[in-house]
Amino acid sequence: MEFTNKTVLITGSTSGIGLAIARDFASKGANIVINGIGTSDELQVISNTISKDYGINCLFSISNMLIPDQIRLMIHNTIIEFGSIDILVNNAGIQFVSPIESFPEDKFNEIISINLISSFHTIKAVLPTMKKMGWGRIINIASAHALIASPYKAAYVSAKHGLAGLTKTVALEVAELGITCNAICPGYVWTPLVEKQIPDTMKARKLTKDQVIKSVFLAAQPTKKFVKMEEVASLTAYLASDLARSITGALISIDGGWTAQ
Ligand code: NAD
Numbered sequence: 464m465e466f467t468n469k470t471v472l473i474t475g476s477t478s479g480i481g482l483a484i485a486r487d488f489a490s491k492g493a494n495i496v497i498n499g500i501g502t503s504d505e506l507q508v509i510s511n512t513i514s515k516d517y518g519i520n521c522l523f524s525i526s527n528m529l530i531p532d533q534i535r536l537m538i539h540n541t542i543i544e545f546g547s548i549d550i551l552v553n554n555a556g557i558q559f560v561s562p563i564e565s566f567p568e569d570k571f572n573e574i575i576s577i578n579l580i581s582s583f584h585t586i587k588a589v590l591p592t593m594k595k596m597g598w599g600r601i602i603n604i605a606s607a608h609a610l611i612a613s614p615y616k617a618a619y620v621s622a623k624h625g626l627a628g629l630t631k632t633v634a635l636e637v638a639e640l641g642i643t644c645n646a647i648c649p650g651y652v653w654t655p656l657v658e659k660q661i662p663d664t665m666k667a668r669k670l671t672k673d674q675v676i677k678s679v680f681l682a683a684q685p686t687k688k689f690v691k692m693e694e695v696a697s698l699t700a701y702l703a704s705d706l707a708r709s710i711t712g713a714l715i716s717i718d719g720g721w722t723a724q
Contacts, residue, residue, distance in 0.1 A: 464491055464700050464701070464704050465491055465492055466491045466492050466549075466550070466700075467491075467492035468492075468494075469488075469492075469493045469494070469549040469550060469703075470493065470494040470495075470541065470545040470546070470547055470548050470550070471485075471488045471493045471495055471496070471548075471549065471550040471551075471552065471703070472495075472496040472537070472538070472541055472548050472550070472551055472552070472585075473485050473488075473495070473497060473498065473552040473554055474499075474528055474552065474553055474554050474555040474581065475498065475499050475528070475554045475555025475556060476497040476499055476552075476554060477497060477498075477499030477500070477501055477505070477506060477509055478499065478654065478655055479652070479654030479656060479692060480554060480604060480649070480652055480654060480692050480695050480696070481497075481499070481552070481554040481555070481604075482497070482509070482692075483692035483695065483696040484554065484604075484695070484699050485513060485521075486513060486516070486517075486696070487693070487696035487697065487699070487700055488699075488703075489513050489514075489517035489519050489521065490517050491700060492517075492519060493519065494519060494520045494521070494545050495513060495519060495520070495521040495522070496521070496522045496523065496524060496537075496541050496548075497510055497513070497521065497523045497524070498523065498524045498525070498526060498528075498537060498555070499525075499555070500525075500527070501525065502525070503523075503525055506523035506524075506525055507523060509523065520545070522541070522544060524537040524540065528555045528576070528577045528581035529573065529576050529577060529581070534581060534584040534585055534588065535584065535588050538585060538588035538589055539588070542592055547592050547596055548589050548593070548599075549593075549596070549598065549599060549600065550599070550600040550601075550602070551585055551586065551589050551599075551600070551601045552603075552604065553581070553585055553586070553601070553602070553603045553604065553626075554604040555578075555581060556577060556578045556604070556622075556656065557573065557574055557577055557578065558574070558619050558656050558659070558660055559574060559618060559663070560615045560616060560663035560664050560667055561615055561663060561667065562614075562667060563615075563617045566617055566618065570618065571618040574618035574619055574622050575621065575622050575625070577622075578619065578622035578623065578626065579622040579623075579625040579629070582626060582629060586629070586633055586644070589601070590642070593637075594637070594640055594642070596641075597640060597641045599637070599640075599642035599643075600642070600643055600702065600703040601630075601633060601642065601643070601644040601645070602644075602645055602646075602647060602699050602702050602703065603626050603645070603646040603647070604646075604647050604695070604699075605623045605626045605627055605646040605647060605648050606648055606649060607648050607650045607683075607716065607718045607721050608620045608623045608624075609623035609624055609626055609627040609648050609714060610624075610627070610648055610714060610716070610722050611721075611722055613683075614667075615663075615667045615668075626646060627646055627648075627714050630644050630645060630646040630712065630714065631712045634711040634712030634713075635712060638711060638712075641708075643702070643707065643708065643710060644711060644712065645702050645710055645712070645713045645714075645715060646713070646714045646715070647695060647698055647699060647702070647715050647717060648714050648715060648718060648722070649695050649717050649718060650683065650690050650717070650718030650719050650721040650722075651680045651683065651684060651690065651718075652689055652690045652691070652692055652695060653689040654692065657680065657689075660675075661675050661676075664679055683721045684718060684719035684720060684721045685719060685720035685721070685723070685724065686719035686720055687719075688719060690717055690718065690719060694717060695717060698715065698717055702715075
Protein backbone atom coordinates (compact mmCIF):
# COMPACT_ATOMS: atom_id res chain seq x y z
CA MET A 464 0.00 0.00 0.00
CA GLU A 465 1.38 3.36 -1.03
CA PHE A 466 0.17 6.72 0.22
CA THR A 467 2.67 9.00 -1.55
CA ASN A 468 1.06 12.42 -2.23
CA LYS A 469 -1.61 11.76 0.37
CA THR A 470 -1.85 13.82 3.55
CA VAL A 471 -2.90 12.10 6.76
CA LEU A 472 -3.89 13.95 9.91
CA ILE A 473 -4.08 11.86 13.07
CA THR A 474 -5.43 13.42 16.25
CA GLY A 475 -3.83 12.25 19.49
CA SER A 476 -0.77 10.83 17.78
CA THR A 477 2.03 11.62 20.22
CA SER A 478 1.79 8.20 21.85
CA GLY A 479 0.15 4.79 21.72
CA ILE A 480 -2.11 3.80 18.83
CA GLY A 481 -2.07 7.24 17.16
CA LEU A 482 1.72 7.31 17.00
CA ALA A 483 1.77 3.77 15.57
CA ILE A 484 -0.74 4.88 12.90
CA ALA A 485 1.38 7.96 12.08
CA ARG A 486 4.53 5.84 11.73
CA ASP A 487 2.73 3.29 9.56
CA PHE A 488 1.41 5.92 7.11
CA ALA A 489 4.84 7.61 7.10
CA SER A 490 6.45 4.28 6.18
CA LYS A 491 4.05 4.17 3.23
CA GLY A 492 5.11 7.60 1.94
CA ALA A 493 2.32 9.90 3.19
CA ASN A 494 2.63 13.46 4.47
CA ILE A 495 1.78 13.35 8.15
CA VAL A 496 0.34 15.75 10.69
CA ILE A 497 0.65 14.63 14.28
CA ASN A 498 -1.26 16.16 17.17
CA GLY A 499 -1.47 15.74 20.91
CA ILE A 500 -1.01 17.22 24.34
CA GLY A 501 2.47 18.64 24.84
CA THR A 502 4.69 21.62 24.19
CA SER A 503 5.74 22.68 20.70
CA ASP A 504 9.25 21.49 21.53
CA GLU A 505 8.02 18.02 22.52
CA LEU A 506 5.88 17.61 19.41
CA GLN A 507 8.65 19.00 17.20
CA VAL A 508 10.96 16.23 18.43
CA ILE A 509 8.40 13.54 17.57
CA SER A 510 7.66 15.01 14.14
CA ASN A 511 11.37 15.44 13.33
CA THR A 512 11.98 11.80 14.25
CA ILE A 513 9.17 10.60 11.98
CA SER A 514 10.38 12.81 9.08
CA LYS A 515 13.91 11.52 9.48
CA ASP A 516 12.99 7.85 9.94
CA TYR A 517 10.85 7.71 6.79
CA GLY A 518 12.04 10.63 4.62
CA ILE A 519 8.59 12.22 4.49
CA ASN A 520 7.09 15.58 5.53
CA CYS A 521 5.73 15.54 9.05
CA LEU A 522 4.17 18.57 10.72
CA PHE A 523 2.71 18.87 14.19
CA SER A 524 -0.25 20.64 15.79
CA ILE A 525 -0.63 21.27 19.52
CA SER A 526 -4.37 21.98 19.07
CA ASN A 527 -6.36 20.84 22.06
CA MET A 528 -9.27 18.59 21.03
CA LEU A 529 -11.35 20.23 23.77
CA ILE A 530 -11.34 23.56 21.92
CA PRO A 531 -13.30 23.81 18.63
CA ASP A 532 -11.43 26.94 17.42
CA GLN A 533 -8.10 25.13 17.83
CA ILE A 534 -9.46 22.09 15.97
CA ARG A 535 -10.58 24.27 13.04
CA LEU A 536 -7.20 26.04 13.03
CA MET A 537 -5.38 22.68 12.86
CA ILE A 538 -7.42 21.62 9.83
CA HIS A 539 -7.04 25.04 8.16
CA ASN A 540 -3.26 25.13 8.68
CA THR A 541 -2.84 21.59 7.35
CA ILE A 542 -4.75 22.41 4.17
CA ILE A 543 -2.68 25.60 3.68
CA GLU A 544 0.55 23.63 4.19
CA PHE A 545 -0.20 20.44 2.20
CA GLY A 546 -3.10 21.52 -0.05
CA SER A 547 -5.55 18.94 1.32
CA ILE A 548 -6.31 16.38 3.96
CA ASP A 549 -6.95 13.06 2.23
CA ILE A 550 -7.15 10.84 5.30
CA LEU A 551 -8.44 11.92 8.71
CA VAL A 552 -7.92 9.64 11.68
CA ASN A 553 -9.85 10.66 14.79
CA ASN A 554 -7.88 8.95 17.51
CA ALA A 555 -7.45 11.37 20.45
CA GLY A 556 -9.00 9.89 23.53
CA ILE A 557 -8.85 9.70 27.30
CA GLN A 558 -10.34 7.39 29.89
CA PHE A 559 -11.57 7.66 33.47
CA VAL A 560 -12.79 4.79 35.64
CA SER A 561 -15.26 5.35 38.46
CA PRO A 562 -18.69 4.22 39.66
CA ILE A 563 -21.32 6.56 38.25
CA GLU A 564 -22.38 8.09 41.59
CA SER A 565 -18.86 9.37 42.20
CA PHE A 566 -18.03 10.05 38.53
CA PRO A 567 -16.82 13.69 38.45
CA GLU A 568 -19.05 15.80 36.20
CA ASP A 569 -16.16 17.71 34.64
CA LYS A 570 -14.45 14.41 33.76
CA PHE A 571 -17.62 13.13 32.10
CA ASN A 572 -17.85 16.30 29.99
CA GLU A 573 -14.15 16.19 29.13
CA ILE A 574 -14.35 12.60 27.89
CA ILE A 575 -17.43 13.31 25.77
CA SER A 576 -15.69 16.38 24.31
CA ILE A 577 -12.36 14.73 23.45
CA ASN A 578 -13.59 11.23 22.53
CA LEU A 579 -16.72 12.27 20.61
CA ILE A 580 -17.34 15.97 19.99
CA SER A 581 -13.84 16.68 18.64
CA SER A 582 -14.56 14.22 15.81
CA PHE A 583 -17.69 16.15 14.86
CA HIS A 584 -15.53 19.28 14.54
CA THR A 585 -12.67 17.63 12.59
CA ILE A 586 -15.09 15.91 10.19
CA LYS A 587 -17.12 19.08 9.67
CA ALA A 588 -13.96 21.07 8.90
CA VAL A 589 -12.37 18.48 6.62
CA LEU A 590 -15.34 17.49 4.45
CA PRO A 591 -15.29 20.51 2.08
CA THR A 592 -11.73 19.68 0.94
CA MET A 593 -12.55 15.95 0.58
CA LYS A 594 -15.70 16.77 -1.40
CA LYS A 595 -13.68 19.02 -3.71
CA MET A 596 -11.25 16.14 -4.35
CA GLY A 597 -14.01 13.54 -4.74
CA TRP A 598 -11.97 11.28 -2.47
CA GLY A 599 -11.48 10.98 1.26
CA ARG A 600 -11.11 8.58 4.12
CA ILE A 601 -12.32 9.20 7.67
CA ILE A 602 -11.34 6.59 10.21
CA ASN A 603 -12.55 6.93 13.77
CA ILE A 604 -10.69 4.97 16.42
CA ALA A 605 -13.62 3.90 18.55
CA SER A 606 -13.40 0.85 20.83
CA ALA A 607 -15.03 -2.43 21.74
CA HIS A 608 -16.81 -0.04 24.09
CA ALA A 609 -18.59 1.42 21.04
CA LEU A 610 -20.44 -1.91 20.86
CA ILE A 611 -20.70 -3.15 24.44
CA ALA A 612 -20.37 -1.67 27.92
CA SER A 613 -18.25 -2.32 31.00
CA PRO A 614 -19.04 -1.07 34.49
CA TYR A 615 -17.32 2.12 35.77
CA LYS A 616 -16.73 3.58 32.29
CA ALA A 617 -19.94 5.58 31.84
CA ALA A 618 -18.37 8.49 29.97
CA TYR A 619 -16.07 6.44 27.76
CA VAL A 620 -18.79 3.96 26.76
CA SER A 621 -21.23 6.81 26.07
CA ALA A 622 -18.67 8.69 23.95
CA LYS A 623 -17.63 5.63 21.95
CA HIS A 624 -21.25 4.57 21.30
CA GLY A 625 -21.84 8.15 20.12
CA LEU A 626 -18.81 7.94 17.84
CA ALA A 627 -20.31 4.80 16.29
CA GLY A 628 -23.46 6.75 15.50
CA LEU A 629 -21.51 9.68 14.08
CA THR A 630 -19.52 7.27 11.89
CA LYS A 631 -22.65 5.74 10.35
CA THR A 632 -24.34 9.11 9.81
CA VAL A 633 -21.32 10.68 8.07
CA ALA A 634 -20.90 7.56 5.91
CA LEU A 635 -24.46 7.90 4.62
CA GLU A 636 -24.16 11.64 3.97
CA VAL A 637 -21.06 11.26 1.76
CA ALA A 638 -21.60 7.76 0.34
CA GLU A 639 -21.82 8.90 -3.30
CA LEU A 640 -18.86 11.25 -3.13
CA GLY A 641 -15.86 8.91 -2.99
CA ILE A 642 -15.52 9.44 0.76
CA THR A 643 -15.78 6.63 3.31
CA CYS A 644 -16.20 6.87 7.07
CA ASN A 645 -15.57 3.89 9.32
CA ALA A 646 -14.84 3.11 12.94
CA ILE A 647 -12.24 0.70 14.24
CA CYS A 648 -13.20 -0.97 17.50
CA PRO A 649 -10.09 -2.29 19.29
CA GLY A 650 -10.13 -4.40 22.41
CA TYR A 651 -7.37 -3.84 24.97
CA VAL A 652 -4.15 -2.54 23.45
CA TRP A 653 -1.22 -2.08 25.83
CA THR A 654 -0.71 1.73 25.77
CA PRO A 655 -0.43 4.50 28.40
CA LEU A 656 -4.24 4.86 28.29
CA VAL A 657 -4.68 1.27 29.50
CA GLU A 658 -1.82 1.41 32.00
CA LYS A 659 -3.30 4.52 33.63
CA GLN A 660 -6.63 2.72 34.26
CA ILE A 661 -5.01 0.15 36.50
CA PRO A 662 -5.02 2.08 39.83
CA ASP A 663 -8.68 3.20 39.54
CA THR A 664 -9.79 -0.23 38.36
CA MET A 665 -7.97 -1.79 41.32
CA LYS A 666 -9.91 0.57 43.57
CA ALA A 667 -13.33 0.18 41.87
CA ARG A 668 -13.14 -3.62 41.68
CA LYS A 669 -11.00 -4.24 44.80
CA LEU A 670 -8.34 -6.15 42.85
CA THR A 671 -4.54 -6.27 42.66
CA LYS A 672 -2.68 -5.01 39.58
CA ASP A 673 -2.06 -8.53 38.35
CA GLN A 674 -5.74 -9.42 38.84
CA VAL A 675 -6.80 -6.33 36.86
CA ILE A 676 -4.59 -7.35 33.93
CA LYS A 677 -5.66 -11.01 34.00
CA SER A 678 -9.25 -10.93 35.24
CA VAL A 679 -10.43 -7.65 33.71
CA PHE A 680 -8.37 -6.82 30.63
CA LEU A 681 -7.31 -10.19 29.28
CA ALA A 682 -10.36 -12.01 30.61
CA ALA A 683 -12.41 -9.99 28.14
CA GLN A 684 -10.41 -11.25 25.19
CA PRO A 685 -10.68 -14.95 24.29
CA THR A 686 -7.21 -14.80 22.70
CA LYS A 687 -5.85 -13.83 26.18
CA LYS A 688 -3.51 -11.41 24.44
CA PHE A 689 -3.39 -7.64 24.13
CA VAL A 690 -4.04 -6.33 20.61
CA LYS A 691 -0.87 -4.80 19.17
CA MET A 692 -0.79 -1.14 18.13
CA GLU A 693 0.73 -2.19 14.79
CA GLU A 694 -2.30 -4.37 14.09
CA VAL A 695 -4.61 -1.38 14.54
CA ALA A 696 -2.32 0.73 12.32
CA SER A 697 -2.37 -1.88 9.60
CA LEU A 698 -6.18 -2.07 9.62
CA THR A 699 -6.31 1.74 9.45
CA ALA A 700 -4.06 1.75 6.37
CA TYR A 701 -6.25 -0.87 4.70
CA LEU A 702 -9.40 1.20 5.32
CA ALA A 703 -7.59 4.19 3.81
CA SER A 704 -6.69 2.31 0.64
CA ASP A 705 -8.62 2.30 -2.64
CA LEU A 706 -9.37 -1.39 -2.14
CA ALA A 707 -11.56 -0.47 0.84
CA ARG A 708 -13.78 1.93 -1.15
CA SER A 709 -16.90 -0.20 -0.53
CA ILE A 710 -16.39 -0.39 3.21
CA THR A 711 -18.25 2.53 4.75
CA GLY A 712 -20.35 3.08 7.82
CA ALA A 713 -18.78 -0.04 9.31
CA LEU A 714 -17.76 -0.67 12.91
CA ILE A 715 -14.84 -3.06 12.58
CA SER A 716 -13.74 -5.08 15.59
CA ILE A 717 -10.13 -5.91 16.33
CA ASP A 718 -10.54 -7.29 19.80
CA GLY A 719 -9.29 -10.86 20.09
CA GLY A 720 -12.88 -12.14 19.99
CA TRP A 721 -14.15 -9.99 22.88
CA THR A 722 -17.42 -8.90 21.24
CA ALA A 723 -18.07 -12.35 19.72
CA GLN A 724 -19.06 -13.58 23.18
P1 NAD B 1 -2.65 7.16 24.66
O1 NAD B 1 -2.95 7.72 26.01
O2 NAD B 1 -1.40 6.42 24.41
O3 NAD B 1 -2.75 8.33 23.56
C1 NAD B 1 -3.75 9.30 23.60
C2 NAD B 1 -3.37 10.42 22.68
O4 NAD B 1 -4.42 11.41 22.74
C3 NAD B 1 -2.08 11.14 23.08
O5 NAD B 1 -1.38 11.51 21.91
C4 NAD B 1 -2.59 12.38 23.80
O6 NAD B 1 -1.69 13.48 23.74
C5 NAD B 1 -3.83 12.66 22.98
N1 NAD B 1 -4.77 13.53 23.66
C6 NAD B 1 -5.34 13.38 24.88
N2 NAD B 1 -6.10 14.44 25.16
C7 NAD B 1 -6.02 15.28 24.11
C8 NAD B 1 -6.55 16.55 23.81
N3 NAD B 1 -7.36 17.21 24.67
N4 NAD B 1 -6.23 17.13 22.63
C9 NAD B 1 -5.40 16.51 21.76
N5 NAD B 1 -4.86 15.30 21.99
C10 NAD B 1 -5.17 14.70 23.15
O7 NAD B 1 -3.94 6.27 24.32
P2 NAD B 1 -4.21 5.08 23.27
O8 NAD B 1 -4.48 3.87 24.06
O9 NAD B 1 -3.21 5.05 22.19
O10 NAD B 1 -5.63 5.56 22.72
C11 NAD B 1 -5.82 6.11 21.44
C12 NAD B 1 -7.27 5.92 21.03
O11 NAD B 1 -7.55 4.53 20.95
C13 NAD B 1 -8.27 6.51 22.02
O12 NAD B 1 -9.35 7.10 21.32
C14 NAD B 1 -8.75 5.29 22.78
O13 NAD B 1 -10.04 5.46 23.30
C15 NAD B 1 -8.72 4.24 21.69
N6 NAD B 1 -8.67 2.88 22.19
C16 NAD B 1 -7.64 2.45 22.97
C17 NAD B 1 -7.63 1.16 23.44
C18 NAD B 1 -6.53 0.63 24.29
O14 NAD B 1 -6.70 -0.48 24.83
N7 NAD B 1 -5.42 1.30 24.43
C19 NAD B 1 -8.70 0.30 23.12
C20 NAD B 1 -9.74 0.76 22.34
C21 NAD B 1 -9.71 2.07 21.87
